[in-house]
Amino acid sequence: MIKKDSPIPIYYQLQELLKDLIDKGELKPGDAIPAEREYAEKFHISRMTVRQALTQLVNEGYLHRIQGKGTFVSERKIEQPLHRLRSFTEDMEARGLTPGSQLISFEIIPATSQIAAQLGIQEYGPVYEMKRIRLADDVPMALEFNYIPANLVKGLTEQIVKESVYSYIEDQLNLEIDQASQVIESSIATQVEAEFLKIKKGSPIMLIQQQTFLKDGTPVEYVRSSYRADRYKFMINMKR
Amino acid sequence: MIKKDSPIPIYYQLQELLKDLIDKGELKPGDAIPAEREYAEKFHISRMTVRQALTQLVNEGYLHRIQGKGTFVSERKIEQPLHRLRSFTEDMEARGLTPGSQLISFEIIPATSQIAAQLGIQEYGPVYEMKRIRLADDVPMALEFNYIPANLVKGLTEQIVKESVYSYIEDQLNLEIDQASQVIESSIATQVEAEFLKIKKGSPIMLIQQQTFLKDGTPVEYVRSSYRADRYKFMINMKR
DNA sequence: GAGTGGTCTAGACCACCCC
DNA sequence: GGGTGGTCTAGACCACTCC
Numbered sequence: 001m002i003k004k005d006s007p008i009p010i011y012y013q014l015q016e017l018l019k020d021l022i023d024k025g026e027l028k029p030g031d032a033i034p035a036e037r038e039y040a041e042k043f044h045i046s047r048m049t050v051r052q053a054l055t056q057l058v059n060e061g062y063l064h065r066i067q068g069k070g071t072f073v074s075e076r077k078i079e080q081p082l083h084r085l086r087s088f089t090e091d092m093e094a095r096g097l098t099p100g101s102q103l104i105s106f107e108i109i110p111a112t113s114q115i116a117a118q119l120g121i122q123e124y125g126p127v128y129e130m131k132r133i134r135l136a137d138d139v140p141m142a143l144e145f146n147y148i149p150a151n152l153v154k155g156l157t158e159q160i161v162k163e164s165v166y167s168y169i170e171d172q173l174n175l176e177i178d179q180a181s182q183v184i185e186s187s188i189a190t191q192v193e194a195e196f197l198k199i200k201k202g203s204p205i206m207l208i209q210q211q212t213f214l215k216d217g218t219p220v221e222y223v224r225s226s227y228r229a230d231r232y233k234f235m236i237n238m239k240r
Numbered sequence: 241m242i243k244k245d246s247p248i249p250i251y252y253q254l255q256e257l258l259k260d261l262i263d264k265g266e267l268k269p270g271d272a273i274p275a276e277r278e279y280a281e282k283f284h285i286s287r288m289t290v291r292q293a294l295t296q297l298v299n300e301g302y303l304h305r306i307q308g309k310g311t312f313v314s315e316r317k318i319e320q321p322l323h324r325l326r327s328f329t330e331d332m333e334a335r336g337l338t339p340g341s342q343l344i345s346f347e348i349i350p351a352t353s354q355i356a357a358q359l360g361i362q363e364y365g366p367v368y369e370m371k372r373i374r375l376a377d378d379v380p381m382a383l384e385f386n387y388i389p390a391n392l393v394k395g396l397t398e399q400i401v402k403e404s405v406y407s408y409i410e411d412q413l414n415l416e417i418d419q420a421s422q423v424i425e426s427s428i429a430t431q432v433e434a435e436f437l438k439i440k441k442g443s444p445i446m447l448i449q450q451q452t453f454l455k456d457g458t459p460v461e462y463v464r465s466s467y468r469a470d471r472y473k474f475m476i477n478m479k480r
Numbered sequence: 481g482a483g484t485g486g487t488c489t490a491g492a493c494c495a496c497c498c499c
Numbered sequence: 500g501g502g503t504g505g506t507c508t509a510g511a512c513c514a515c516t517c518c
Contacts, residue, residue, distance in 0.1 A: 009488090010487080011487075011488090029457055030456070030457070035502075035504085036503080037502090037503085037504095040490095045488080045489085046488060046489045046490065046491090047489095047491090048288070048487095048488070048489075048490090049488060049489080051504090051505090052488090054504095059299065064455055064456070065503090065504060065505090066497085066503085066504080067495070067496050067504050067505065068495075068497035068498080068503050068504065069497060069502095070497095070502090070503060071504075072456070074455075074456075075456070075457020075458075085478040085480040178304075178479070178480055179301070179477060179478060179479050180477070180480075181475065181476065181478070182475070182476050182478065183473050183474070183475050184473065184474040184476070185446070185469060185473045185474070186427070186445060186446040186467075186469035187426070187444050187469060188428075188444050202442075204426040204427050204428050204444055205426060206424075206425070206426040215304050215314075216314070217269060217314055217315020218315075227426075229425060229426035229427060232425075233423050233424065233425045234423070234424040234425070234474075235421065235422065235424070236421065236422050237419060237420070237421045238325040238421070239325060239418070239419050240417050240418055240419060249505080249506060250506080250507075251506075251507090275484060276485070277483090277484085277485095280509095285507080285508085286508045286509065287508095287509085287510090288506095288507070288508075288509090289506080289508080291486090292506085292507090294485095305484090305486090306485080306515090306516085307484070307486065307514070308484055308514070308515030308517080309485080309516060309517085310484060310485075311484090311485075481517100481518090482516105482517090483515100483516085483517090484514100484515080484516075484517100485515080485516100486512105486513075486514075486515095487511100487512085487514100488511080488512085489509100489510085489511075489512105490508100490509105491507105492506100493505105493506085493507085493508105494504105494505075494506075494507100495505075495506100496502105496503080496504080496505095497501105497502085497504100498500100498501090498503100499501090
């Protein structure tokens with residue numbers, strides 16, 4: 001069950017084990033889980049290690065603790081942690097749709113003042129600009145303009161853009177994408193948006209602007225997307 | 241600096257101390273903070289206690305750790321933790337606007353099937369229904385329909401609704417509001433919405449539906465709000 | 481090799497809940 | 500009083516970074 005000589009940390013093994021039990025329904029919402037000391041004894045590990053595992057699950061919303069009473073499985077909403085940063089591809093897959101993409105253009109341009117501000121670089125600095133139509137189940141979902149500083153993410157090619165920019169940044173360049181901030185607003189499709197999205201001019205759209213940051217806070221991406229309101233809803237969980 | 245005999249936990253004191261230094265600017269983004277062992281020695285506390293303080297600050301985004309190198313102050317997020325659950329009042333205040341409210345109606349009604357589903361109660365079960373126009377700087381911001389199970393939140397009055405429902409739930413009833421999930425979509429104002437919001441029919445609006453939950457997962461509120469798109473943008477931070 | 485964070489131990493005492 | 504989570508200690512060894 002728990003391998004003490006594994007290179008995988010013990011607290012992590014315990015975490016996954018518990019997540020499995022919850023996902024499988026063997027631990028149901030409202031159930032008390034065994035006491036920390038019990039797990040420690042059962043697996044011959046220290047109580048602090050058990051706590052490390054549980055604390056993370058509490059932070060992720062799987063469990064909640066009540067002092068003096070115990071640790072309990074929280075109500076699980078099917079719409080899971082949607083405040084997780086996802087690429088379009090990951091987002092669509094989570095929604096059970098098949099993502100697709102049509103590249104409209106891909107080039108290096110000098111940053112406008114707005115783009116430069118969003119990316120924290122000099123005006124006229126070189127940025128990759130990608131314009132794409134994003135598809136879900138082969139139907140237009142969003143029109144997306146993507147800007148990435150060329151001095152930070154070097155060697156981007158059309159091929160990579162067609163595969164996965166995030167994978168390239170994370171796996172090839174070894175940069176750690178850490179967080180993003182989005183501004184979401186409601187708007188009405190312009191003529192251009194309407195044409196690309198195959199909707200009528202004046203239809204409602206959801207405009208999402210995103211700044212993406214690395215672990216050290218450097219902006220790595222600015223995206224401006226127009227989503228079809230008839231196809232896209234934004235879901236999020238918030239903690240008090 | 242750190243009081244070991246205080247009823248306030250040591251890790252918490254250290255946390256606040258560090259937050260202060262960061263907020264005051266004495267620790268700037270990118271700075272390395274002293275090593276964990278250094279803090280332990282300096283304050284005569286255990287390294288695990290130091291780690292407990294730092295870990296929480298890492299989770300909150302104040303710091304990030306790089307193995308083998310050190311712990312560093314993260315770039316300040318200007319638009320702060322906006323994935324925090326807020327009441328309308330708190331939201332507007334955070335935006336520097338003065339919140340206001342016009343109560344249109346307040347009554348107990350039997351739950352429709354949709355409301356019952358959202359609140360996890362029986363159809364036709366008693367719920368408080370509040371209809372309000374939400375103002376910001378005295379101008380309509382949103383039209384809000386709010387539903388609260390009458391068997392859970394007892395004794396709600398018009399007076400309380402005009403003050404703060406959340407305060408009543410949290411401070412008077414001692415229920416712990418823990419999290420909410422929202423579904424956000426883009427839409428177009430109906431005649432009714434247009435009249436209340438003082439915009440033209442067909443103007444863009446942002447439709448936000450919210451389910452609010454207590455710590456044990458019980459739904460405590462269902463809200464359906466139509467925000468004026470010309471006045472309201474939704475901002476959020478996401479972690480990868 | 482020196483210094484850093486990452487993981488882990490085997491205890492301890494406290495505050496709180498429930499009987 | 501017995502059980503629970505909350506806090507804390509004083510060590511230990513490992514993996515990683517940098518020189």
